[in-house]
Amino acid sequence: MRALDNMSEISKKSSKKLILIDGYGFVFRAYHALARANMKRPDGTPVGAVYAFTNMLIKTIKNHETDYIAVVFDSGEKTFRNDIYKEYKANRPPAPEDLIPQFPLVREAAKALNLAIVEKVGYEADDLIATYVKIAKEQGYEVIIISSDKDLMQLIGDGVQMYDSLKSKIIDEQQVLEKFGVKPDKVLDVLSLMGDSSDNVPGVPGIGPKTASELINRFGTLENVLESTSEITQKKRKETLEASKQQALLSKELITLCYDVPLESEIEDFVVKDINNENLLIFLREQGFKSLIAKFDKDGIDGNNTAGNDNLGKKTSSELLKNIKDISKWLNKQGEIRCLSIDVINDEKTGNLLGISLCVEEKACFFRFEEDKQPSQTSLFGDDNENKADKIGINEVIKEVKTYLEDKSILKVGHSLKRFIQEAKECKVEVRPFDDVMVMSSTLEGGLHKHDIKNMIIRNCPEIEDDFIDIKISSDMEDDKIMHRSCLISGALLHLHKTLKVKLFKEKQLTAYHRIEKPLINVLGQMESKGIRVDVNVLNKLSGEFAKQAAELELEIHKIAGCEFNIGSPKQLGEVLFEQMGLSTGKKSKKSGAYSTDVQVLQALAAEGHDIADKVLQWRHISKMKSTYTDSLPKQVKKDGRVHTTFEMAATSTGRLSSRDPNLQNIPIRTEDGSKIRRAFIAKDGCKLISADYSQIELRLLAHMADMPVLQDAFNNNLDIHAATASQMFKVDLKDVDSDLRRKAKTINFGIIYGISAFGLSQRLGIPRGEAAEYIKQYFEQYPGIEAYMKKTVEFAREHSYVETIWGRKCFVNGINDKNPALRQFSERAAINAPLQGSAADIIKKAMVRLNDEIAEKNYNASILLQVHDELLIEVAENEAEKIAKLTKDIMENAVSISVPALVDVNIGNNWNEIH
Template sequence: MSGKSSAIGKGDRLILVDGSSFVFRAFFQSMNQDAKYNYRSDGLPTGALRMFCVKLWQFIREGAAGVKPTHLAIVLDKSEGSFRREIYPEYKGHRPDAPEDLKRQMPLMRDAVRAFGLIPVELERYEADDLIAAYAREAAAAGAEVVIVSADKDLMQLVGPHVRFYDFESGIKGKNGYRPERNLDVEGVIERWGVPPEKIADVLALTGDTSDNVPGVPGIGPKTAVQLLEQFGDLETLLERAGEIRQPKRRETLIENADKARLSRKLVLLDEKAPVPVPLADLTLAEIDAQKLIAFFKAMEFTTITKRVATEYDIDLNAVEADPELARGGDSAGESGAAGEVGLAEGDPQASPERLVKQRREEAQGLKIDREAYECLRDRDSLDKWIADAREAGIVALDTETDSLSAHSAELVGISLGLPDGRACYIPLQHRGGSDLFDETGLVKGQIPLDDALAALKPLLEEPGTLKIGHNFKYDWLVLARYGIETAPVDDTMLISYVLDAGRGGHGMDDLAERHLGHTTIKFAEVAGSGKKAVSFDRVGIEEATSYAAEDADVTMRLWRVLQPRLAAEAKMSVYQTLERPLVPVIACMERRGIKVDRQILSRLSSDFAQTLTRLEEEIQEDAGERFSVSSPRQIGEILFGKLGLPGGKKTPSGQWATPASALEELAEQGHPLPAKILEWRQQAKLKSTYSDALPNYMDEKGRVHTSFSLAATTTGRLSSSEPNLQNIPVRTPAGRKIRAAFVPEKGMKLISADYSQIELRILAHIADIPQLRKAFADGIDIHAATASEMFDIPLAEMTSEYRRRAKTINFGIIYGISAFGLANRLGIGREEAGAYIKQYFERFPGIRDYMEETKTYCREYGYVSTIFGRACHYPAIRAGNANERMAVERQAINAPIQGSAADIIRRAMIRMEDALSGSKLHAQMLLQVHDELIFEVPEDEVDQTIPLITRIMREAPHPALTLKVPLEVEARAADNWDEAH
């Protein structure tokens, strides 16, 4: 386009786009769209880029702020270090990092600009703002009209008779419906700032600018600054005559901070003299090369904008091929060249997701895994070579080996890497034994010093341009985080498998290798031994460790190549990108924090329980007339139903007497003292063994307990918690709540518990679209009472607790896939009566019967059901021949969309929570999730601000993807222990 150059002049119109703020805006706008539009089929985030292109296309064709351009420039920041850093090192100092997904698509922005036939304008040592200033002045001086497109208020300095400032609306609305300024002329600037554009730098010099870390003068805000400038004319005059200021305090700070103000002005003042790297004349808009633009869009997998361009230029879409070369990311060799290529079918730009899936599967089955070829890296040179290769590939599988199973305390023993070409290596770091020679520190010889290796690996593991692949990466993330490495971006093959195949089998690496690669992995026990002979991994010989560890990385990479393409092909990209991937660091941080437990409380409880147990045991044995083990259900059964001949005994599937609580309760109601005592004993024994005795063993030196949440353990999308399970801490009985009360905040802090009220019933009302339930929820009426009123024809005002209780049981039964038998059992009524209830329920709420029937039919046909966010839960056994089994699976299928949708909602809330809190400068920390409840630890003086924020994030969690037909309600409370907070 430089061939058509002509100098700018009167009648010309120039749009100057502040590239980085533009792409930021674009990113947040893209976040308001369904996630499926924001990722390419290889998982690369492209949402910001898509919005960027849509807007750029719009500016070129239609103009911005009512100005249709003859010239246009996208101006970028070349690097972090501008000349402002040289005069003030703290400039833009503590800026939060851009979101991970945005960072990954940044390199492609220049490609997008070029695809439009434009030149990305950037210059070393200068910020985009300075170049925009220089262009704006030059163009305005020549008589052209200028529009500056930016979200950065600093650029409002440049507004003048021929220069406007334009900010297109951010996708995210702030508090009080705040919207950024847009389309400002000189009048608009004066209205916004109280001063004309040329004085903005003076204002900022006084007030400072927190976002850029410009100091300013302490205690001077915008109001005072404007007033002072009105009084004295400009900053220099003000500073010279500061002695004349009446207010003593203000006078002193201004005199004292005069230099700071001058420095601040230098920082905020834009450098109009910046040497522009591209002459204005070369910014003339030429006709777009639509073929090239479409080829780029196709490589990015944009659809709507691609069609729009094709229509505009009357081009046959199918005749244009995607050109991955146009979307390489970065402009020179060596700079994260792979960001635009990751996962694309090699040399086949037309590969459809389905073909790619097939190709990868065949490839995986054809490629033999060769353990002999794994490398063991024992010196820096070979490690550096591997790091370079990983960088070149843009993708690397990663696995850590440690000396214990707990990610919170394990020491790093080694790291393995795997590449897409099937190469894999192991880097031993802290092996201490086996048959290898070791030195005086106990470390086996021939290992790269840990610090050296980590220093070399850290940039690779943290850089946005190289995708890391892990399996159950939360573990590795936690281990590496303790060595100061925050790995990103990461794909997790366990989570990809979970999204694709929940319900179809395990998601452990061994399972997946068998299933997808037909490969049997070396088992951990084979190298480390099992039972008494088991050793920790640092005692495993390095050669053996290499085949085991490198294989893990190798298999992980191969699994990724097989599974990842299925995300796009099976329309599961959104689920993976919005509900799974971002949750890994969130959960990891929660686990790392742990929750404090009061050891004394537990130890006292243990003694209390022990005492009660002894007493009960004696009474029980006396009543039974013999000594036996109360903890043995079989012996209990033999005593109650055999020896004492109590009525109504049932057998378990294995033929022994069944003694569940419900059976014992029934006997107790009939007046038998023994079953009641056994029940009591069992409760106390459970509380003692599982909680008061066991929990202290999990406490760290600070008295905190770190559970492990599993993200891929359930069929429905719920999390699970283990070692210890903190999702089943007692709450239903007074004795149990004493355990819960042992969970406490740190001094000066409170615990906040926030839980969704009736979330599953609300989801049922939404999915099945039940008018009465929707109305009851909308009106905030007690839902069980409303159900009872509808079912039993009793006005709400006359509702009795008994009818409400029955309705409540029925409501729960419905969620679980009700049966007359089950309901009868629960309510202690006859089967006929229970059947009549169900019949009546379905007559009043026919939509629920429809939902149940449709769900069963759907599941039978497709083998899976889905949550409202598209998570699939597979039930292959739905076609089982056995009627009982089939009915059981049908109930699961009915329940899964309800339970799973609730799980999705709280996942969304959790993912947003951290940013929302830190964005509001609050220090609350999320500690636990218990399915519909989140537990936080919060500084006492922030409780009042934190509760509304948490509540809002949880209530609004389905947005913007979905708007439920019922409101979500959240109850939150702060207290000094978990029992009181709940």
């Protein structure tokens, strides 16, 4: 699909244009796709989809040169298709609970904009659209259908196009051909073969879009396909088509649009009428859509409603600077600067840095770096970059504006500033003071929204949303286009900062941001810059060993199967296991038609004594170790002999850090192969590694937050908590707890933290579900405080849609009130665990900040290298190892004051495996 630069592009061919909007089709997509999905109005009513719908209608009126618009809705009643096939749409889950109250509001939105609304009992919106398209073509109208519904694509043709408003894309005949492999007039036949699981339209099992288009292109129509099966050489396909003839024809009947719906309105009734400004503003105020009021009200009507949005709608002026010296001159011309926003823009394909924009109030400047001489945003550290020294790029700009970056009277604002700040340090420049809007946003709304700049602008700056989305930046673009994008961002950063600062205060999150999250930015930047040393020889040797083991397992698997096949292909594996070998009947996916061969299926087969399943599991494990670690890690080692991971501060709902490029937080701990891989992470010569790991921190937090005297006593008396739990649960003396009982108690202890179900516990312990349910019951009887805490936490989450950490930071829980039991139960488990995991994250972050400050203040020869959830990994000069180990333990154990000790296990060694 191609981008739409101007809606009039598809509206200039005819003097008469009709726009038909698929109302609920857009609402459902907006609800699931957009950043404002969790938006609520002042009385608590959810309005995220209403906002998106209203915004789309306003854009349609502004951007489309047309005199006729209608919003078409489903009536919500059964249609003639239910008479044909009672199971039609029978498998659709009910609408999400927080979407239901928005249905009447989207109709109110259309009415507030004075647009025509069309619906008809007994028919779907698609049928109404098809009927109006037929009439419009006969009467010489150009038609635009605002929808992305694949069923409507059969209407596309001369004078009829579709427009996907969420993606700002035209859908015409070429796009249909690319999507389905056929022209629009054959889409019906292709869909009839494919079926549609969302509408419970059966189609032909195992026929996907590729096969369907091949058949239709060969035979012309569905009917011809079904009459010509004798010409199909693939035996299985032929048999399936012959066996599914009636349901294929039924599918075509269900998908065929009705072109003769008895209409109650003529196209002339859809004429665009003047909007009653007062009615529209009343509606927007009731929903709390302040940004839409600011967008619509260009004459300053009701200025009180736009408070805090005074810069919205005003385009930031931009100036392209050709000479690096002009940057400081430009800044000097701005007079007194209180706040300076910074955006470093990169190529969206390669990641290479392209330029930088600076913004003061509503004025911005842009400077483009030298071509092809800048590092990518993921590789600023560790390489020599010899060709960078004599080129004008990021480092030279930082040095040029050093005075402004270090001026304490100027607040620097940016999005994801961590790398920029660290790059400045490499240039001996200290960026201070600063605020990072991404970190501000994630502190406020962890788990509620995405915090990338695009989504933040969509939520907070709709006035520039269209300009922002339509531009895809690459190095081959002209300077003015790159400048436009970067200056839009730097201008928006100032508004985002102002808005988020107020929200942090109102939500009482300023302390969390200023004392934990913001100071951590510098710490993580230093950790990323430092990296961790890797012994590539260890990994290369391991890779060879894994390759040998995998090859041996492959031979054994092929011998058992009696044939050679691609073990890495789930499809081929399923056919071998369940068809050729005839093992217990496997389940086929409705979508792909292939057998499931996931880990649960293979474990069940292995438990039945099928050796091949156990060997496939081993082969998968070895293959993953090889591809993910021993093969890929050496390629990510920089010239300094270290790997430099990136820590994400805004990627989780609980506040936990995550690691990428490479991910160093998911190297297996409890397996022998994981231990071998950890041996490759080493200290440099003359140094040692220190591991400092909180001991059972989440269980200790549970004892404190649930206020459980029995559990608190066990921790305060330094008892083996798992043995103590086994003693309580199984009614045996502590000294008589054997390893099996302790193992069960340990599994239950940690399972409870994650809100484990009887089924989940039965899987982990390998016991019947009834026995697992009895264990959970006994656990809650022994520790009644836990069950009360869990119920209280879930009830709080249901009411507020979030839970809180020990220091009051909010962790939002999506789906806690969903009607789908599986989604709701998942969210309930997440709500139970989030206060514990989130609190543990807060505690170790606070400890990291304090430890890093102590190391800098005392000028110790030590660096924090990694954080793996509850563990810190530190590199230290050998002669200071004992001192730093003691300091680290003291800081971590005293980072929080709770009713039980927060113990930390500390070990010193030469490689990561030795100390973990």
